[in-house]
Amino acid sequence: MKLSSSSLATDRARIKGLGAAKSGTKHFWHQRVSGVALVPLTLIFLCTMISLAGASYESALATLRNPFTGILLLCFLLAGVYHMRLGMQVIIEDYFPQEGIKLFLLMLNTFFAALMGLASVFALLKISFGM
Amino acid sequence: MADAKSPVERPLSPHLQIYKLTLTMAMSIIHRITGAALYVGTLLLALFLIATASGKAGHALASAIYGSLFGKLVLFGYTWALLHHMLGGIRHFIWDTGAGLDPVGRETISKATLIGSVTLTLLVWIIVGTK
Numbered sequence: 001m002k003l004s005s006s007s008l009a010t011d012r013a014r015i016k017g018l019g020a021a022k023s024g025t026k027h028f029w030h031q032r033v034s035g036v037a038l039v040p041l042t043l044i045f046l047c048t049m050i051s052l053a054g055a056s057y058e059s060a061l062a063t064l065r066n067p068f069t070g071i072l073l074l075c076f077l078l079a080g081v082y083h084m085r086l087g088m089q090v091i092i093e094d095y096f097p098q099e100g101i102k103l104f105l106l107m108l109n110t111f112f113a114a115l116m117g118l119a120s121v122f123a124l125l126k127i128s129f130g131m
Numbered sequence: 132m133a134d135a136k137s138p139v140e141r142p143l144s145p146h147l148q149i150y151k152l153t154l155t156m157a158m159s160i161i162h163r164i165t166g167a168a169l170y171v172g173t174l175l176l177a178l179f180l181i182a183t184a185s186g187k188a189g190h191a192l193a194s195a196i197y198g199s200l201f202g203k204l205v206l207f208g209y210t211w212a213l214l215h216h217m218l219g220g221i222r223h224f225i226w227d228t229g230a231g232l233d234p235v236g237r238e239t240i241s242k243a244t245l246i247g248s249v250t251l252t253l254l255v256w257i258i259v260g261t262k
Contacts, residue, residue, distance in 0.1 A: 032224070032227070035224070036224070038217070039217060039220065042214075042217045043217075046213070046255060050255060050259055053259045054194075054198065054259075054262060057183075057191065060190060061183070064183070081173065084169065084173065087166045087167075087170070088170055091163065091166075116174065116177050119177045119180075120173075120176060120177045120180050123180035123183070126184040127180070127184050
Protein backbone atom coordinates (compact mmCIF):
# COMPACT_ATOMS: atom_id res chain seq x y z
CA MET A 1 0.00 0.00 0.00
CA LYS A 2 1.31 3.42 -0.92
CA LEU A 3 1.74 5.70 2.08
CA SER A 4 2.48 8.84 0.17
CA SER A 5 2.72 9.71 -3.45
CA SER A 6 4.58 12.96 -2.87
CA SER A 7 7.66 11.47 -1.16
CA LEU A 8 10.65 10.05 -2.97
CA ALA A 9 11.51 7.89 0.07
CA THR A 10 10.52 4.25 0.02
CA ASP A 11 7.71 3.11 2.29
CA ARG A 12 10.21 1.16 4.36
CA ALA A 13 12.38 4.27 4.85
CA ARG A 14 9.31 6.27 5.84
CA ILE A 15 8.23 3.64 8.37
CA LYS A 16 11.69 3.53 9.93
CA GLY A 17 11.50 7.30 10.22
CA LEU A 18 15.24 7.75 10.59
CA GLY A 19 15.69 10.46 7.98
CA ALA A 20 18.73 11.31 5.91
CA ALA A 21 21.20 11.02 8.81
CA LYS A 22 19.97 7.46 9.50
CA SER A 23 19.80 8.09 13.24
CA GLY A 24 16.43 9.81 13.70
CA THR A 25 16.02 11.42 17.12
CA LYS A 26 18.55 9.11 18.79
CA HIS A 27 21.07 11.86 19.53
CA PHE A 28 18.41 14.16 20.99
CA TRP A 29 16.90 11.37 23.06
CA HIS A 30 20.21 10.12 24.48
CA GLN A 31 21.08 13.70 25.41
CA ARG A 32 17.81 13.92 27.35
CA VAL A 33 18.09 10.52 29.05
CA SER A 34 21.67 11.12 30.19
CA GLY A 35 20.61 14.64 31.24
CA VAL A 36 17.77 13.30 33.38
CA ALA A 37 20.17 10.87 35.08
CA LEU A 38 22.67 13.65 35.64
CA VAL A 39 20.32 15.90 37.63
CA PRO A 40 20.32 13.79 40.84
CA LEU A 41 23.85 12.48 40.13
CA THR A 42 25.20 16.04 39.90
CA LEU A 43 23.70 16.90 43.27
CA ILE A 44 25.23 13.76 44.81
CA PHE A 45 28.56 14.58 43.14
CA LEU A 46 28.51 18.11 44.58
CA CYS A 47 27.73 16.81 48.08
CA THR A 48 30.66 14.38 47.78
CA MET A 49 32.98 17.15 46.62
CA ILE A 50 31.85 19.35 49.51
CA SER A 51 32.81 16.59 51.94
CA LEU A 52 36.15 16.11 50.13
CA ALA A 53 37.05 19.82 50.21
CA GLY A 54 39.97 20.31 52.56
CA ALA A 55 39.72 16.71 53.77
CA SER A 56 42.84 14.77 54.79
CA TYR A 57 44.14 11.96 52.58
CA GLU A 58 42.75 9.34 54.97
CA SER A 59 39.27 10.84 55.17
CA ALA A 60 39.20 11.43 51.39
CA LEU A 61 39.97 7.72 50.89
CA ALA A 62 37.29 6.76 53.40
CA THR A 63 34.71 8.89 51.57
CA LEU A 64 35.61 7.55 48.12
CA ARG A 65 35.77 3.95 49.36
CA ASN A 66 32.19 4.03 50.59
CA PRO A 67 30.39 1.73 48.12
CA PHE A 68 27.33 3.99 47.83
CA THR A 69 29.46 7.04 47.10
CA GLY A 70 31.70 5.07 44.75
CA ILE A 71 28.89 3.54 42.72
CA LEU A 72 27.02 6.84 42.39
CA LEU A 73 30.25 8.62 41.41
CA LEU A 74 30.83 5.98 38.73
CA CYS A 75 27.31 6.62 37.43
CA PHE A 76 28.00 10.36 37.44
CA LEU A 77 31.29 9.92 35.57
CA LEU A 78 29.89 7.62 32.89
CA ALA A 79 26.66 9.54 32.32
CA GLY A 80 28.71 12.75 32.38
CA VAL A 81 31.27 11.82 29.73
CA TYR A 82 28.53 10.37 27.50
CA HIS A 83 26.43 13.53 27.86
CA MET A 84 29.36 15.86 27.22
CA ARG A 85 30.44 13.89 24.15
CA LEU A 86 26.95 14.32 22.68
CA GLY A 87 26.95 18.03 23.53
CA MET A 88 30.40 18.73 22.10
CA GLN A 89 29.45 16.82 18.95
CA VAL A 90 26.68 19.37 18.31
CA ILE A 91 29.03 22.29 18.95
CA ILE A 92 31.58 20.89 16.48
CA GLU A 93 28.92 20.20 13.85
CA ASP A 94 27.60 23.76 14.26
CA TYR A 95 30.87 25.64 13.92
CA PHE A 96 33.07 23.51 11.65
CA PRO A 97 31.47 23.02 8.23
CA GLN A 98 34.79 21.94 6.65
CA GLU A 99 34.54 18.15 6.34
CA GLY A 100 38.16 17.31 7.23
CA ILE A 101 38.41 19.49 10.34
CA LYS A 102 34.96 18.40 11.46
CA LEU A 103 35.82 14.71 11.16
CA PHE A 104 39.11 15.25 13.00
CA LEU A 105 37.43 17.14 15.86
CA LEU A 106 34.59 14.62 16.12
CA MET A 107 37.15 11.83 16.54
CA LEU A 108 39.11 13.90 19.06
CA ASN A 109 35.86 14.47 20.94
CA THR A 110 35.22 10.75 21.24
CA PHE A 111 38.82 10.06 22.29
CA PHE A 112 38.78 12.81 24.93
CA ALA A 113 35.47 11.66 26.41
CA ALA A 114 36.64 8.03 26.47
CA LEU A 115 39.97 8.97 28.04
CA MET A 116 38.36 11.12 30.74
CA GLY A 117 35.83 8.41 31.51
CA LEU A 118 38.30 5.53 31.61
CA ALA A 119 40.96 7.45 33.56
CA SER A 120 38.47 8.62 36.18
CA VAL A 121 36.86 5.20 36.53
CA PHE A 122 40.27 3.52 36.79
CA ALA A 123 41.41 5.97 39.49
CA LEU A 124 38.19 5.65 41.46
CA LEU A 125 38.25 1.83 41.31
CA LYS A 126 41.91 1.80 42.36
CA ILE A 127 41.00 3.93 45.37
CA SER A 128 37.97 1.76 46.15
CA PHE A 129 39.66 -1.63 45.84
CA GLY A 130 42.75 -0.63 47.79
CA MET A 131 46.17 0.57 46.80
CA MET B 132 29.37 16.56 -5.13
CA ALA B 133 32.93 17.59 -4.28
CA ASP B 134 32.98 20.47 -6.75
CA ALA B 135 29.45 21.65 -6.06
CA LYS B 136 30.78 24.93 -4.64
CA SER B 137 29.02 27.86 -6.18
CA PRO B 138 31.03 30.89 -7.31
CA VAL B 139 27.94 33.05 -6.68
CA GLU B 140 27.83 35.00 -3.41
CA ARG B 141 24.70 33.70 -1.68
CA PRO B 142 22.91 35.85 0.87
CA LEU B 143 23.45 34.61 4.43
CA SER B 144 20.63 34.12 6.90
CA PRO B 145 20.46 36.73 9.68
CA HIS B 146 22.83 35.96 12.54
CA LEU B 147 23.88 37.29 15.97
CA GLN B 148 24.61 40.84 14.83
CA ILE B 149 21.10 41.23 13.42
CA TYR B 150 19.00 40.14 16.37
CA LYS B 151 18.43 42.13 19.55
CA LEU B 152 19.83 40.23 22.53
CA THR B 153 17.04 38.76 24.62
CA LEU B 154 17.18 36.95 27.95
CA THR B 155 16.26 33.54 26.53
CA MET B 156 18.86 34.00 23.79
CA ALA B 157 21.55 34.92 26.32
CA MET B 158 20.60 31.92 28.47
CA SER B 159 20.85 29.65 25.45
CA ILE B 160 24.34 30.96 24.69
CA ILE B 161 25.38 30.62 28.34
CA HIS B 162 24.03 27.06 28.40
CA ARG B 163 26.36 26.15 25.54
CA ILE B 164 29.32 28.01 27.05
CA THR B 165 28.87 26.36 30.47
CA GLY B 166 28.56 22.99 28.74
CA ALA B 167 31.84 23.54 26.91
CA ALA B 168 33.49 24.75 30.14
CA LEU B 169 32.31 21.64 31.99
CA TYR B 170 33.74 19.53 29.17
CA VAL B 171 37.19 20.94 29.90
CA GLY B 172 36.42 20.88 33.64
CA THR B 173 36.19 17.08 33.52
CA LEU B 174 39.99 17.24 33.46
CA LEU B 175 39.90 18.75 36.95
CA LEU B 176 37.91 15.83 38.32
CA ALA B 177 39.96 13.20 36.48
CA LEU B 178 43.24 14.73 37.66
CA PHE B 179 42.02 14.92 41.26
CA LEU B 180 40.99 11.26 41.23
CA ILE B 181 44.25 10.17 39.55
CA ALA B 182 46.31 12.22 42.03
CA THR B 183 44.44 10.71 44.98
CA ALA B 184 44.79 7.21 43.52
CA SER B 185 48.54 7.75 43.14
CA GLY B 186 49.04 8.10 46.89
CA LYS B 187 49.38 10.51 49.76
CA ALA B 188 51.86 12.83 48.02
CA GLY B 189 49.65 13.07 44.93
CA HIS B 190 46.61 13.90 47.02
CA ALA B 191 48.59 16.54 48.96
CA LEU B 192 49.75 18.17 45.73
CA ALA B 193 46.24 18.20 44.23
CA SER B 194 44.80 19.55 47.50
CA ALA B 195 47.39 22.33 47.56
CA ILE B 196 46.67 23.37 43.98
CA TYR B 197 42.88 23.10 44.26
CA GLY B 198 42.94 24.78 47.66
CA SER B 199 44.98 27.78 46.47
CA LEU B 200 43.25 31.05 45.68
CA PHE B 201 43.47 30.41 41.95
CA GLY B 202 42.31 26.84 42.41
CA LYS B 203 39.32 27.97 44.46
CA LEU B 204 38.40 30.57 41.83
CA VAL B 205 38.42 27.92 39.11
CA LEU B 206 36.41 25.51 41.27
CA PHE B 207 33.94 28.28 42.12
CA GLY B 208 33.45 28.88 38.40
CA TYR B 209 33.14 25.14 37.82
CA THR B 210 30.49 24.89 40.55
CA TRP B 211 28.45 27.68 39.00
CA ALA B 212 28.81 26.26 35.47
CA LEU B 213 27.71 22.84 36.71
CA LEU B 214 24.68 24.12 38.61
CA HIS B 215 23.71 26.56 35.88
CA HIS B 216 23.93 23.88 33.20
CA MET B 217 21.95 21.47 35.39
CA LEU B 218 19.16 24.00 35.99
CA GLY B 219 19.29 24.99 32.30
CA GLY B 220 18.79 21.32 31.48
CA ILE B 221 15.75 21.15 33.76
CA ARG B 222 14.42 24.25 31.98
CA HIS B 223 14.80 22.43 28.68
CA PHE B 224 12.96 19.40 30.09
CA ILE B 225 10.07 21.68 31.03
CA TRP B 226 10.12 23.28 27.58
CA ASP B 227 10.23 19.80 26.00
CA THR B 228 6.79 19.12 27.47
CA GLY B 229 5.50 22.27 25.76
CA ALA B 230 5.03 24.14 29.05
CA GLY B 231 6.51 27.53 29.88
CA LEU B 232 7.00 28.69 26.31
CA ASP B 233 4.64 31.67 26.51
CA PRO B 234 6.19 35.19 26.60
CA VAL B 235 5.83 35.54 30.38
CA GLY B 236 6.63 31.91 31.23
CA ARG B 237 9.85 31.69 29.27
CA GLU B 238 11.18 34.92 30.85
CA THR B 239 10.24 33.77 34.36
CA ILE B 240 11.77 30.34 33.91
CA SER B 241 14.98 31.86 32.51
CA LYS B 242 15.31 34.27 35.42
CA ALA B 243 14.62 31.44 37.86
CA THR B 244 17.47 29.44 36.31
CA LEU B 245 19.90 32.30 36.78
CA ILE B 246 18.81 33.15 40.32
CA GLY B 247 18.80 29.46 41.23
CA SER B 248 22.30 28.78 39.92
CA VAL B 249 23.83 31.79 41.69
CA THR B 250 22.03 30.99 44.96
CA LEU B 251 22.98 27.31 44.92
CA THR B 252 26.61 28.10 44.06
CA LEU B 253 26.86 30.54 46.97
CA LEU B 254 25.19 27.96 49.22
CA VAL B 255 27.73 25.27 48.26
CA TRP B 256 30.66 27.59 48.95
CA ILE B 257 29.23 28.84 52.23
CA ILE B 258 28.96 25.19 53.35
CA VAL B 259 32.56 24.56 52.23
CA GLY B 260 33.76 27.77 53.87
CA THR B 261 32.15 27.03 57.25
CA LYS B 262 33.37 23.42 57.38
